[in-house]
Amino acid sequence: MSAMIYPTSNFAEQDKLCIERAKGVYVYDSNNKQYLEGMSGLWCTALGYGNEELIAAITNQLHRLSFSHLFGGKSHSPGVALADKLAAMVPIEDARVFFGTSGSDANDTHYKILRYYFNAINKPQKRKIITRERAYHGVTVASGALTSLPVNNRHFDLPIDALNILRTDSPHYFSSHLQGESETQFVDRIVANLESLILHENPDTIAAMIIEPITGASGVIVPPDGYYKKVQTILRKYDILIWVDEVITGFGRTGNDFGCTTMGIKPDLMTFAKQLSSAYYPISAAVIPGYMHDAMVEQSSANGVFGHGYTYSGHPVGCAAALKTLEIFEREHIFEKAAEAGVYLRKQLEKFVDHPLVGEIRGKGLLMALELVPNKLKNTRFADGKVGAFAQRACQEHGLIVRAVAGNSIALCPPLIISHSQIDEIIQKLTKALDDTL
Numbered sequence: 102m103s104a105m106i107y108p109t110s111n112f113a114e115q116d117k118l119c120i121e122r123a124k125g126v127y128v129y130d131s132n133n134k135q136y137l138e139g140m141s142g143l144w145c146t147a148l149g150y151g152n153e154e155l156i157a158a159i160t161n162q163l164h165r166l167s168f169s170h171l172f173g174g175k176s177h178s179p180g181v182a183l184a185d186k187l188a189a190m191v192p193i194e195d196a197r198v199f200f201g202t203s204g205s206d207a208n209d210t211h212y213k214i215l216r217y218y219f220n221a222i223n224k225p226q227k228r229k230i231i232t233r234e235r236a237y238h239g240v241t242v243a244s245g246a247l248t249s250l251p252v253n254n255r256h257f258d259l260p261i262d263a264l265n266i267l268r269t270d271s272p273h274y275f276s277s278h279l280q281g282e283s284e285t286q287f288v289d290r291i292v293a294n295l296e297s298l299i300l301h302e303n304p305d306t307i308a309a310m311i312i313e314p315i316t317g318a319s320g321v322i323v324p325p326d327g328y329y330k331k332v333q334t335i336l337r338k339y340d341i342l343i344w345v346d347e348v349i350t351g352f353g354r355t356g357n358d359f360g361c362t363t364m365g366i367k368p369d370l371m372t373f374a375k376q377l378s379s380a381y382y383p384i385s386a387a388v389i390p391g392y393m394h395d396a397m398v399e400q401s402s403a404n405g406v407f408g409h410g411y412t413y414s415g416h417p418v419g420c421a422a423a424l425k426t427l428e429i430f431e432r433e434h435i436f437e438k439a440a441e442a443g444v445y446l447r448k449q450l451e452k453f454v455d456h457p458l459v460g461e462i463r464g465k466g467l468l469m470a471l472e473l474v475p476n477k478l479k480n481t482r483f484a485d486g487k488v489g490a491f492a493q494r495a496c497q498e499h500g501l502i503v504r505a506v507a508g509n510s511i512a513l514c515p516p517l518i519i520s521h522s523q524i525d526e527i528i529q530k531l532t533k534a535l536d537d538t539l
């Protein structure tokens with residue numbers, strides 16, 4: 102197959118996979134080979150594939166109103182209904198919702214909204230954003246600068262300093278603790294570093310800290326107990342807003358409605374995408390509290406208009422897909438079922454604890470990763486950072502899609518509708534793939 106998709110890396114022949122169709126938790130390639138989609142596509146197909154109810158909701162909306170926009174006082178019923186629904190679900194008071202089409206653009210929206218809001222309340226100096234090492238928040242200019250993975254920003258010369266972005270430690274105990282350091286000592290050290298950074302920069306110049314409750318793309322990092330409590334205490338002390346990026350962790354993924362519930366974070370701003378529509382249609386949401394919205398509305402009267410929005414902000418078909426997704430989540434008790442499936446998945450994964458390649462099993466709910474540690478073996482054939490890709494390929498050969506993340510880890514993020522027998526199938530395939538990787 103000719104590759105005219107631009108731009109792409111030079112992938113090895115055995116890594117190429119052309120997916121043609123899908124049903125439930127399975128996808129099929131152009132040779133009709135079946136794969137269990139252990140990654141929900143890219144952490145997004147919560148309700149699996151070919152859900153007839155969702156397809157009907159989308160086609161009905163296409164027949165009824167295929168497009169209308171949200172500029173200049175215009176709205177439409179699926180947009181209004183979805184904003185109301187989301188506002189009622191999130192742990193933010195008097196929440197207001199701004200729609201986009203991707204996690205990246207929603208994070209860029211938040212970045213700009215923070216500027217607009219602090220200008221509106223006459224604190225224009227409050228403009229810096231703290232992000233963490235290993236963070237992933239997207240790839241547009243602002244969200245790409247908030248992302249800390251070198252591959253996403255090293256070669257793009259993003260204006261990180263001009264964007265006033267500060268970096269603090271990743272809470273990845275496994276790879277970042279000092280020799281002999283306990284989890285508590287590790288947390289205390291990195292929280293002290295955070296406070297030093299804030300004091301050094303001057304708290305009055307810092308608007309917010311962006312947080313993935315559990316980071317996905319950089320290896321499914323679950324911070325040690327106590328980390329978020331201490332981070333929040335510091336942020337509240339210095340009047341710094343907590344911006345929670347729920348693009349992966351939102352909607353039942355971690356065993357609760359939101360990742361911030363699982364990890365005990367009280368957010369000021371939230372970002373959603375991916376599972377919001379179960380990936381049946383691109384849609385994202387940047388959610389803020391009413392008091393920020395009100396201050397911005399007042400300012401917009403003075404400025405003429407709030408000059409931010411995308412053509413496809415609140416696309417009616419995306420809103421219809423999201424509304425139906427949320428309805429199915431609720432009606433079918435998907436979050437509760439996913440939490441229970443997550444407990445089962447973890448129990449099965451624990452069987453790998455003594456596997457000669459596995460260094461750590463981590464995650465929450467149906468968001469899990471295995472850290473592969475080739476140097477546990479005496480004679481490893483893997484350079485650091487290469488084993489994940491090999492294991493991913495081995496899984497693919499056995500009909501299981503996983504994702505190599507952060508070099509040595511493989512992530513598992515199956516659709517929320519996965520059954521116990523399908524989890525058993527994941528484990529069987531993974532066992533074979535890990536043995537091939539030895």
Ligand code: PLP
Nearest residue numbers: 203204205237238239346348349
């Ligand atoms: N934020 C997080 C936590 C993500 O994982 C991602 C994508 O994986 C994004 C933002 C960016 O979302 P998108 O790829 O839809 O732009």
